Amino acid sequence: MAVIRQLPDRLINQIAAGEVVERPASALKELVENALDAGAQQISITLRRGGIDEITVIDDGSGMTPDDMALAIERHATSKLPDDSLDHIHSLGFRGEALPSIGAVSRLSLTSITAGFDHAWRLVVDGGIVSGPEPAALAKGSMISVTQLFKVFPARLKFLKTERTEQGQCADIVRRLGMAWPEVGFHLTADDRLLLDLPACLPGQSGLQARIGTIMGQGFAADAVVLDAVRDDIRLTGLVGLPTMNRPTTANIFLFVNGRPIHDRALLGAIRAGYGDTxxxxxxxxxxxxxxxxxxxxxxxxxxxxxxxxxKDAAAVRSLLVGGLMARLRDGSINASSAGGTAAIGKFSTAPDRVSENDFAPAGNTLSSGAQRSYLAPPSRQKMAFAHAFYRPDQLPLRGLLGDDAAPAARMASDSEAEQHNDQRHHLLGAAKAQLHKTYIIAETEDGLTIIDQHAAHERLVMERMKTALAESGVASQNLLLPEVVTLADHHAAAVIEAADMLETIGLVIEGFGAGAVVVRAVPALLGTPDVKQLVADIAEELVELCGSTSLEDRINHVLATVSCHGSVRAGRPLNASEMNALLRDMEITPRSGQCNHGRPTWVKLSLADIERLFGRS
Structure with missing residues (x-):
């Protein structure tokens, strides 16, 4: 029978190291947090082979005395719990296990100086064996160097990823701490190559925005919505991207609690819920x-x-996250990301390397090939005059910009309509001037133009009206003169019948009609005369895909998105100037109209400066 015994301190430290030091980034996080707790204003970090061979952190903080250094490498020794209470922790590190754990599995060199001492002191922990302290040279603060990580655990090295991956994890730690502490400067080099240089920023919102822009890109910082919400004693601040600024993973969601970077699945879910169906x-x-x-x-x-x-009150935190995000995104929901306009400019400015002569030759051209080549040469004033005399304006083609059929597909507003709606240029989306390919509305603003996807925009308007009606008194139904029988796959029909009560709340009245069929007796009045069979088929597919895995509210929103798609203005429908302007004005007062029900942008903006750059005027 095994005898219970007390483990030696060295083995205890190695076990603790297995919990605290999973990879180089774990050790780096502990060291940088200690520097921040010491009041550092500048932190310099050096890595070798992704932190496997070396991690060195130099700070200008308050430093330590030789006695403090000796205590710092002991387990459960800390300066961060002055009142021996875990209820009032105001620091990042506090467990008192980081340095002894790191020293147990590597060679740790700690050099530090504090006020009142003529020189610094160095202490070394090599695989748990302590030597020093002894005099050393350092002007200010502390320098901690960790080399030969996991030297006493070679097997642990096999579980590490590639050097590049470990280096990326270390850089991510520095970025996260850099966001939480914008007033502190961070400098990160890896194998003599600069990875991050984050100068210290001024305190306040401007400094935070500058730091976030440096890390996440100026495009995000410029387009993101500033959030500041308070509920009871909990405050939520930060920058949130527009729904159109979305990514395939959660890697671009950064969450901090009292300045501490955290990764919490429940809170990530709350953030996702705050964006709702956008x-x-x-x-x-x-x-x-x-x-x-x-x-x-x-x-x-x-x-x-x-x-x-x-x-202590997780529900209150989640409620603040969801409610604060919903309210702020609703206020700024008409906004569009500048990325759409930038991408559009990129498409316009991409010109073919070679222009075909046929692209500039009018029908029935009788010029010789030599004359054509002469005309295509860089134009002189004489040649420009000749061109104007030879070509009538109505013969100039639009190939390469709008396609061969662009001219008949562009419906221009009349002069009287343009004058009548000229004052609408002052609105955010401007005054509608044309409809291209019976799908896209071109509107003139005071400082440029906007391009609106009429189907995507109206889809969102219909959905928001249905949501409002549902919240107030329920969506009104319109009885069909002749009930429509819809044949579906058995499992699709079963899903629709099971959701019949929910569908009735949004104005769709459906009953079972034998095996694999349903009968539709009423549709939402907002839809007019939709294709009932296709509508029910799409809803059935949506319900089967949801498979009961989401809340009732989410299921209703998903179904509403499908229903509203069938009730919106379709691409390919001609609109006159009044209809186009009415759509734009509705968008400007409708929540979340900056993106359609599927998260795609409903409009993009091109500034006058962007347009002028296309023609070399700026």
Whole structure:
């Protein structure tokens, strides 16, 4: 029978290291957090082979005395719990296990100087064996160097990823801490190559926005919506990207609690819920969010690496996240990301390397090939005059810009309509001037133009009206003169019949009609005269795909998105100037109209400066 015994300290430290130090990024996180807790204003980090061979962190913080250094490498020794209470933690690190754990599995060199000492001191922990402290040279703060990580655990090295992957994890740690501490400068080099240079920013919103722009891109910082919401003692601030700024993973969602970077699945779900039905399925937003919670209402001691926290009132935190995001996105929901306009400019400015002579030759041209080549040469004033004399304006083609059929597909507003709606140029989306290919509306604004997808825009308008009606008194139904029988696959029919009560709340009255069939007796009045069979087929497919895995509200929203798609203005329908302007004015007052029900943008903007650059006028 095994005898219970007390483990030696060295083995205890190695076991703790297995929890605290999973990879080089784990050790780096602990060292940088210690520097921040020491009041550092500048932190310089050096990596070798992704942190496997070396991690060196130099800061200008308050430093340590030789006695403090000796205590710092002991387990459960810390300066960060002055009142011996876990209810009021105001620092990032506090467990008192980081340095002894790192020293147990590597060679750790700690050099530090504090006020009142003539020189610095160095202490070394090599695989758990301590030597020093001894005099050393350092002007200010501390320098901690970790080399030969996992030297006493060679097997652990086999579980590490490639050097590039480990380096990327370390860089991600620095980026996250850089967002939370914009007033601190960070400098990261790897194998003598600069990876990150984040100068210290001014305190306040402007400094935070500058730091986030440096890390996530100026496009995000410029287009993101500023969030500031308070509920009871909890405050939520940060920058949230427009729904059209979405990504395939959650890698661009950064969440901080009291300045501590965390990764919490429940809170990520709350952020996704805050965007509601404005995101495409399987896509995730870009956001940088800061939660400020009373220290007594949050437990940061539930995860060895402090990557997760536990809230005293988790429901209140989730409610603030969801409600705050919904309200702020509703206020700024007509906005469009500048990325759409930038992409459009890129498409326009991409010209073919060689222009065919036929592209500029009018029908029935009798010029010789030599004359054609002369005309296509760089134009002189004489040649330009000749061109104007030879070509009538109505013969000039639009190939390459709008396609061969562009001219008949562009419906221009009349002069009287243009004058009548000239004052509408002052609106955000401007005054409608043309409809291209019976699908896209071109509108003139005071400082450029906007391009609107009429189907995507009206789809969102219909859905928001249905949601409003559902919340107030229910969606009105319109009885069909002759009930429509729809044949479906057995499992599709079963899904529709099971959801019959829910569908009736949105104005769609459906009953079972034998095996694999349903009968539709009424449709939502907002839809007019939709294709009933296709509508029911699409709803059935949506219900089967949802498969009961989402809440009732989510299921209703998904079905509403499908229903509203059938009731919106279709691409290919001609619109006159009044109809186009009415659509634009409705968009400007409708929540979330900046994106359709599937998360795609409904409009893009081109500034006058962008247009002038296309023609070399700026």
């Amino acid at each position: 995101l495409p399925r399987g896509r995730h937003p870009m956001a940088v969010l800061f939660l400020e919670v009373p220290t007594s209402a949050v437990d940061v001691n539930v995860h060895p690496a402090k990557a997760e926290v536990r809230f």
